[in-house]
Amino acid sequence: MATDAVTAESAGTGAMDNVVADLAADRQAFAVPWGKLMMWIFLLSDTFIFSCFLIGYMHVRMSTTVPWPNVSEVFSLTVGHTRVPLLLIAIMTMVLITSSGTMAMAVNYGYRRNRAYTAALMLITAGFGATFVGMQAFEWTKLILVEGIRPWANPLGAGQFGASFFMITGFHGLHVSAGVIYLTVVARRVWNGFYDRKGSYETVEIAGLYWHFVDLVWVFIFAFFYLW
Amino acid sequence: MDHGADQKHADDAPHAHAQAHAEGQQHPVAVYLWIWVLLFVVSSFSYMVDYFHLHGALRWTLIILFMLVKAALIVAIFMHMAWERLALKLVILLPPLCLLVLIALMAIEGGYTFLTRLASFVH
Numbered sequence: 001m002a003t004d005a006v007t008a009e010s011a012g013t014g015a016m017d018n019v020v021a022d023l024a025a026d027r028q029a030f031a032v033p034w035g036k037l038m039m040w041i042f043l044l045s046d047t048f049i050f051s052c053f054l055i056g057y058m059h060v061r062m063s064t065t066v067p068w069p070n071v072s073e074v075f076s077l078t079v080g081h082t083r084v085p086l087l088l089i090a091i092m093t094m095v096l097i098t099s100s101g102t103m104a105m106a107v108n109y110g111y112r113r114n115r116a117y118t119a120a121l122m123l124i125t126a127g128f129g130a131t132f133v134g135m136q137a138f139e140w141t142k143l144i145l146v147e148g149i150r151p152w153a154n155p156l157g158a159g160q161f162g163a164s165f166f167m168i169t170g171f172h173g174l175h176v177s178a179g180v181i182y183l184t185v186v187a188r189r190v191w192n193g194f195y196d197r198k199g200s201y202e203t204v205e206i207a208g209l210y211w212h213f214v215d216l217v218w219v220f221i222f223a224f225f226y227l228w
Numbered sequence: 229m230d231h232g233a234d235q236k237h238a239d240d241a242p243h244a245h246a247q248a249h250a251e252g253q254q255h256p257v258a259v260y261l262w263i264w265v266l267l268f269v270v271s272s273f274s275y276m277v278d279y280f281h282l283h284g285a286l287r288w289t290l291i292i293l294f295m296l297v298k299a300a301l302i303v304a305i306f307m308h309m310a311w312e313r314l315a316l317k318l319v320i321l322l323p324p325l326c327l328l329v330l331i332a333l334m335a336i337e338g339g340y341t342f343l344t345r346l347a348s349f350v351h
């Protein structure tokens with residue numbers, strides 16, 4: 001490719017040809033495997049999607065004249081006879097952080113070529129993810145059946161509460177569910193020795209990036225939706 | 229499988245760190261465990277903000293502070309951004325800053341819509 005550029009220049013075929021030759025030159029801009037770079041680019045685009053949801057939520061919440069429901073009470077759980085505010089959400093947060101920890105360990109053991117530990121830690125991570133989705137299903141059921149909240153209506157106050165809640169947590173839950181499937185598939189391949197034969201455990205790290213991102217998004221949802 | 233056999237030695241931590249650039253991102257397990265503990269601690273702090281019913285500017289400062297600390301720990305350590313080259317850091321971390329403009333615009337717009345609704349619909 002470099003020789004092509006030189007030829008184009010010496011032949012005097014014009015500035016545009018030089019630009020094309022330069023941009024098409026086979027040079028690597030980022031010193032990371034392409035799969036990892038593509039995952040980062042995808043996560044960057046996903047950042048914008050989640051940000052648009054959260055900013056849209058901020059806008060409807062700021063502009064509504066009907067009072068917003070008391071989130072702390074809506075998501076409280078009754079333990080014995082005391083209502084603990086936001087208990088379910090706190091447990092969900094801890095579950096997701098724990099899963100992020102096990103995922104980080106899985107990536108670590110992957111690079112040490114410890115097949116059994118990597119696969120086991122990834123399956124544990126997927127298990128925590130499934131637990132998280134299960135708790136979210138419980139939360140949704142309670143909100144829909146007991147409180148009567150709908151994406152278009154909310155007996156507790158501002159109707160926009162239902163719209164933003166189901167949109168934001170639904171999209172996040174979808175990401176967690178996709179992550180559980182993704183991790184299970186990769187864990188199976190780890191166990192089969194697929195990455196030993198391929199000679200690289202990059203895929204585990206790439207799957208890890210996705211999983212940590214899901215946790216990262218939850219940090220923002222927790223702060224803005226549940227603590228505001 | 230010769231390569232695989234070599235990697236077995238990576239099980240002792242100091243050696244593993246030396247190989248960080250030899251193959252992928254390899255760091256001592258202790259680093260991850262510490263970050264994990266920190267994430268737990270900071271999460272319980274943000275939960276406490278709600279539990280003790282803090283309000284106003286103090287609540288907002290603490291919520292956003294804890295949120296940013298957690299986000300930074302996850303991106304820097306768990307996602308290994310701290311060990312990547314500057315080119316990748318800039319390409320991934322700078323674009324989201326545009327969102328600050330959108331946040332500002334929507335906050336202004338939200339306030340305006342609220343006042344318009346008060347003036348037109350609420351009597």
